[in-house]
Amino acid sequence: MKIAVIVQDGFEAFGLGVLTEVWNEPYHPEDDNPVFDFVVCTPRPGRVKGPAYDLFVDHGLEATEDADMVAVTAKRDIASPSPEVAEALRTASARGAQIFSSCSGAFILGEAGLLDGRECTTHWRYAERLQAAFPLAKVNPDVLYVDDGNILTGAGSAGGIDASLYLMRRLYGAKTAATAARRIVVPPRRDGGQQQFVRTPLGQTEADTLAPLLQWASERLDEQLSVERLAAEAHMSPRTFARRFRDETGTTPLQWLTSQRLALAEELLENSTLPVEQIATRVGFANAAAFRHHFAATRGSSPQAYRKTFSCCEEETAEQAV
Known part of the structure; x- marks a missing residue:
């Protein structure tokens, strides 16, 4: 090329x-x-x-x-x-x-x-x-x-x-x-739809307040993470938390969680042979249908089609299917 x-x-x-x-x-x-x-x-x-x-x-x-x-x-x-x-x-x-x-x-x-x-x-x-x-x-x-x-x-x-x-x-x-x-030494993927401009400038104290929470949540994507639960973990009221979250990340808690879950799902589709149903549960979607819906809406393809295109384990998956 x-x-x-x-x-x-x-x-x-x-x-x-x-x-x-x-x-x-x-x-x-x-x-x-x-x-x-x-x-x-x-x-x-x-x-x-x-x-x-x-x-x-x-x-x-x-x-x-x-x-x-x-x-x-x-x-x-x-x-x-x-x-x-x-x-x-x-x-x-x-x-x-x-x-x-x-x-x-x-x-x-x-x-x-x-x-x-x-x-x-x-x-x-x-x-x-x-x-x-x-x-x-x-x-x-x-x-x-x-x-x-x-x-x-x-x-x-x-x-x-x-x-x-x-x-x-x-x-x-x-x-x-x-x-x-x-x-x-950069993340392998940031979604194209991620906002490029965050109102709270990086480097200010406020921009760092949610970092521990984001790490905490990213380790619990398979759990039910409501705004109320996230706000409680951050020691804020839900309203204050929602405002602070958008200021620091440029998105809403639900959108952020969905993005993180889909990113983890992509890794599992690429690097594992887990069935789609197990991946849906592992990343925190209520069921495989909900996972397929969100995946298709944001990635423009089904999880199965994505795996066929990008999987590092394609040969192994085919062997297991035989």
């Missing part, structure tokens, strides 16, 4: 670093993850100016012509047009290449006309501006990444990690994505 990453003057260094870290890792004997043909390119090869340091880039946009994935990094001046880059992106998309952006890189996709009629996201700071600039786009400012056809957009720069791991998981399976995540 060939990956072409487009950089321009004012490139956002962290976004480029994310793509390099996830997709440009050389072969390691301790794992069998694929090694990609990773190329950095620019409209005019040579010196590319950055906010903190410059790059010297050998390759021009012809590198995108046979790339399986074309990624565009964010740049500081989101108002400046990039006609050559926009044309390269349009051409790549038309032949079916995967197109990827994160943060303000979405503006370049919009300039290329690739967001018209599509779901997309960007950093929450730029969401209203992106929507105003490209009114046919369907901008969702409250998610980490959006996959729409061959267009994948990530939120703020770190959202590029989540989007990259999601794409790696989709293309190469859960084991490959988990290996890459473990190497760069």
Whole structure:
């Protein structure tokens, strides 16, 4: 798989670093993850100016012509047009290449006309501006990444990690994505629908108050965890607890629990041969029907289909079924 990453003057260094870290890792004997043909390119090869340091880039946009994935990094001046880059992106998309952006890189996709009629996201700071600039786009400012056809957009720069791991998981399976995540020491998956903006800033005392409770609850997902029980464990009234929970996590207790249960269910589907009914009980759903309903609603497939696609134990499961 060939990956072409487009950089321009004012490139956002962290976004480029994310793509390099996830997709440009050389072969390691301790794992069998694929090694990609990773190329950095620019409209005019040579010196590319950055906010903190410059790059010297050998390759021009012809590198995108046979790339399986074309990624565009964010740049500081989101108002400046990039006609050559926009044309390269349009051409790549038309032949079916995967197109990827994160943060303000979405503006370049919009300039290329690739967001018209599509779901997309960007950093929450730029969401209203992106929507105003490209009114046919369907901008969702409250998610980490959006996959729409061959267009994948990530939120703020770190959202590029989540989007990259999601794409790696989709293309190469859960084991490959988990290996890459473990190497760069990040969670293997954060749901795309998770909110990117939490009102209480991390680092304030209030942001740490629920951490012990979340750990406590994550170890008891198979139990009945009502808001009243969680509030009591946190020594708060249910109303205060619900407000504090949303401020610190960006979601409700029920939504958080459902997300955690589905994440654990995914691990069990991938790494065990437990029947779906046992998994439903193990992760805290009332029954297998409720589990299947929530799984399909959020993952877009049945637990059985997910296991068939991502299971590390597929051969063992087949042997047991014989």
